[in-house]
Amino acid sequence: MMNRLISKPNRLTRRRAINALLLGIALFGIAAVVNRFERALMPSAFVTGIVLWLSLCFLAAFNLRKKLSFLPCLGTSAFWMQAHIYTGLGTFAVFGLHVGWRVPDGGLERVLAALYLCVGGSGIYGLYATRTIPKKLTQLRTEPIFESIPRLRTHIAKEALAIIESQVEHNQVLRALYYRQLRPFFENRRTLAYVIAPSARQARLLVNEIHKQDRYLAVADRDASKKLAQLVRERDDLDYHGAMQGRLKSWLILHVACTYSLLIIATLHGVMAHAFAGGLR
Amino acid sequence: MIHNLGKPATGYYRPNQNWQCGNACHSCHFGPSDKGECQAVAECNPIATETGWKCTRTPLLGGPCDDGPSDSGVCGCAMRHCNPLRSLRWWRGRLTAAVTIATIGALVLLFSRPNANQFLAPGPLSGSHAQVLVDEQRCAACHGAGGTGPLAWIADTLSGGRAIPHSQSDLCIVCHKEKIDSALATNPHNLSFDLLAEMTKKAQSASPNVHVTSGISGQLFNSRTTARDGHAPIACSACHREHHGHDNDLKQLSDRSCQACHRQQFNHFASDHPDFSNWPVARDRSIKFNHNSHAFKHFIEQNKSFDCNSCHQRDPSGDLQLLGTFENTCAECHQPSMMQGSGGWTFFSLPMIDHDAIRGASSAIGEWPAAATGDFDGELPEIMRLLLAADPKAAPALNRLGTNFQFGDVDPDDVQQVRDVTDVLWGIKLLLWDFSVDGKEVVRTRLGALLGNPVSDRELNDLTVGFDQMKFLRARLNWLPDLANEITLKLPNHNSPRRGSQVVHQVVGDRTLVVPESGDVLARPLFQFQDDVLAENPLKKLLGDRSRNPQSAIPLAEQTQLPVVIDGGQTQNAIRIPERIDNRYIDGSVPRQFEFPKSTDDELLAENPLQVFNRNPPRQNQPLGPPASDQTGIDRASEVADPSPQFDSTISSAARIRELEGALVELLRNQRGSWYQDDSTFSISYRHTGHADQYLRSWTEIAVKARHLRVSAADELFRAMTSPTAQGQCFACHSWAGNSAQIHWLPTYRNPAKSQITKFSHAPHIIQPKLNDCQQCHELSGSPAIDGIVAFSDFKVMSKAQCVSCHQPGGAESNCTTCHSYHVHQDIQSYLIETTTPK
Secondary structure, three states: OHHHHHHOOOHHHHHHHHHHHHHHHHHHHHHHHHHHHHHOOOOOHHHHHHHHHHHHHHHHHHHHHHHOOOOHHHOOHHHHHHHHHHHHHHHHHHHHHHHOOOOOOOHHHHHHHHHHHHHHHHHHHHHHHHHHHHHHHHOOOOOOOHHHHHHHHHHHHHHHHHHHHHOOOOOHHHHHHHHHHHHHHHHOOOOHHHHHOOOOHHHHHHHHHHHHHHHHOOHHHHHHHHHHHHHHHHHHHHHHHHHHHHHHHHHHHHHHHOHHHHHHHHHHHHHHHHHOOOOOO | OOHHHOOOOOOOOOOOOOEEOOOOOOOOOOOOOOOOOOOOOEOOOOEEEOOEEEOOOOHHHOOOOOOOOOOOOOOOOEOOOOOOEEOHHHHHHHHHHHHHHHHHHHHHHHHHOOOHHHHHOOOOOOHHHHHHHHOOOHHHHHOHHHHOOHHHHHHHHHOOOOOOOOOHHHHHHHHHOOOOOHHHOOOHHHOOHHHHHHHHHHHHHHOOOOOOOOOOOOOOEOOOOOOOOOOOOOOHHHOOOOOOOOOOOOOOOOHHHHOOOEOOOOOOHHHHOOOOOOOOOOOOEOEOOOHHHHHHHHHHHOOOOOOHHHOEEEOOOOOOEEEOOHHHHOHHHHHHHHHOOOOOEEEEEOOEEOHHHHHHOOOOOOOOOHHHEOOOEOOOOHHHHHHHOOOOOHHHHHHHHOOOOOHHHOOOOOHHHHHHHHHHHHHHHHHHHHHHHHOOHHHHHHHHHHHOOOOOHHHHHHHOOOOOHHHHHHHHHHHOOOHHHHHHHHOOOOOOOOOOOOEEEEEEOOEEEEEEOOOOOOOOOOOEOOHHHHHOOOOHHHHHHHHOOHHHOOOOOOOOOOOOOOOOOOOOEOOOOOOOOOOOOOOOOOOOOOOOOOOOOHHHHHOOOOHHHOOOOOOOOOOOOOOHHHHHOOOHHHHOOOOOOOOOOOOOHHHHHHHHHHHHHHHHHOOOOEEEEEOOOOEEEEEOOOOOOHHHHHHHHHHHHHHHOOOHHHHHHHHHHHOOOOHHHHHHOEOEOOOOOOEOOOOEEEOOOOOOOEOOOOOOOOOOHHHHOHHHOOOEOOOOOOOOOOEOOOEOOOOHHHHHOOOOOOOOOOOHHHHEOOOOOOOHHHHEEEOOOOO
């Protein structure tokens, strides 16, 4: 990282460095204010709470920005995305300062903290997923759209069936293999375990099983065997795409679904904290 | 590859819309409508040309089809109809809405429940505030918002905290007002800023090694060098953070909390805290005991070991080391010396006067004892001088003569001085007259006038312990028998202090007495012996004093009755002067009396010298007490009808009485705690009982009080009481608060009920056997340290190193609050309490 920064920083590296620097400065300023408040026996939680609430509002406004894309004065979506990412990262530090780096004691506060961690945690995962999964997917042989994957699965299953029914009509070995092992693979969806932790193990086993049958096949039928093995690989790639792209989309469901609840309870918490604040006023 | 299979990989997908094509094999490029209706009809919309209908299928679908449109213009590639599906985005939106609605519903449900505060509270209360839980309005007990609703909360938030009246600190004081002054509750240390400034100034001057930056003069705090302005009020919640669970210690504060205000920043006690410059010796001590001289001289001379525990005892809590009583600790050595040379403290006396000088100054003094004439001589007793200062004629004369005036200093040739002396002499005669008529009330009247505030009954009793009015009456009649007529002639309008009425003349025998028109003592018939009086042995009191428990030596209700004969041979009346002897401390305890050695006078005392005059012999086991007539109004003489009177008329009563009276006076003169009249020196004196004598104590307090009130007439009394040769030598050991008239008669200790800024408890320290030796920490300085009236310790200043040996990282606690308290009481004097070690 340092070498990249020192030697020849590219645009992405420069952007990350600048954003991280700005975030660091902002956090340092907040920490300084908090420290000043704590030293003065003044409740710093109000400072961090207000900063946190405003940050949440800003982060939630990113969704509004996408709905108001026709307004040029709002800035580019990429800018908002960067601001969303770094502001969201910064809220973790502010949240830690706010709760004193401990588990809150109150019921409402715990719900609020849990919601924040859900939203923030899903955002962190989303940031990780969007930075790592596409790289893995581009290394595959196909790049299907997530919504087209079911249809492509159907298409592959039909292709496999066509091969069995047309080219190896008289080869009982391949037919038996297809109906015993390949057809469930092509026609069924993958298990939840595969969605959570995708693995090519099943595909490799099937391909090996297909290749084992080659000794019993005529030379002409071996071509069909190769096509079936290819379809198995393509189906596995497709399933991998489905699982990975599902990850890319599923974190956002949790991220967005909890956002508004977080804002509502955070607002309630802020109002109550001000109304019930101990102090001299 | 899929696309290598000759099949299109994708159709026209609309992930951002609510509906997607439901075709399982191929997505049409039209897609569902916004309402979720399938819009697929044909792959193209043929257009009419001159040659017929032309296929317009998009190249994405393979371009124009081979068959082309029909003749009627219908696309030949009809599309399969589908049931559109909800998109993932739609489901996400619905989930978001559902979660949001569920959240709002849960909150509404929550607020509708009566015990919602348990969930809404930021945490359980600490055990110290558990009693709040029994209150229905739990939150309202500590929060002003607790008694309002959500709308008020919002209004309060939007208005910056002005919608809800009571602050939390106000509500804290509602319960804690007993310990914290509500007016000073939010001040630093609950002290006024003036007092803080004074303490800071004192701390700075006493601790030169504490580097305090120069700031606003007189302030402890400075916002420039600390995080907090010293004048800013501090909310209770600034340090006491609630809602952190039952086991949360509200009183546990971090060092950082202290350093929010204090200029000098300490990271750790062992490394940063300044060494003790005056702990624990800066405090004024009530008892000026010189440990060094006792340890290194007196105890060695007495061949005794200097053991701290022989005088100091641990209090039940173990916090304090209490000082033993005088009787248990000091009396053995100091009581005899205290009694030596105490021939009595002259209360009243007639000086020697020079009649020629007085006549030469064209003045007259009237009757004066012949034995007290010649040259001016004699001293003016301090108390008498003070009482004369209330005489309107004697006071200016005394002022002109000077505060340390003595009669021996009078120049007979100085006319003015002699005239002033004459005024003083008349004042003395008037004082004697008043004492003989009004008794101790004279003290009340004159002192009240001098001090500007009335003398209470208790004070009067203390100031006149054992006062014997009969002695003054007898002195008057013996020394100045014609005083009544002189007073009548010279001061016809003189009213005795207690009686506002005019006096009248009563001729008894060859004397003309002055008695009031109405009164309780002298209005009674004079010179009449009563049998029950004669039956009472006046010496029995002395005998009883020796035999009884010292603490009950002089019962409160006991009345002393002494027959006084003022007329030669005429034995008519007896005068009963009730004498109340109140020799108690303010707290009700009775000081122990010094026990005199037994003498062979017991037999003499047991014999009633007055029995010879008694016509009715005393009944056996007759209790002491006032005559029955005093209680029932019935003369006892009429009850006791003795047919055989024992009165021996053959004895010369006057001669016998004078003889016995002389013996009686001699005996009384040696009695402690009594008054005696000396006809040879024309004086009436009080002989104190030794330590804690109530009479000395009271007049000492008057001397200090008068000095505090700047009554110059009491200067001589003050000088006498504070001199090394003073009666009782009270100030040899006792001190008084310099800024008040309070004398420390008892040892003072820290008041555990009212915390100080610095606190210390011996209890956890003396657990170690090694520290049972007090000198492990309290090392004697080795040199005397008595400094005038205010005494300072004669111990070496303790070093911080003594504490650091245990109070260090990894050892005992060394937080600021280990040794310092935040909440202290405004009344600094209340830090100290006076008490004695339980006997």
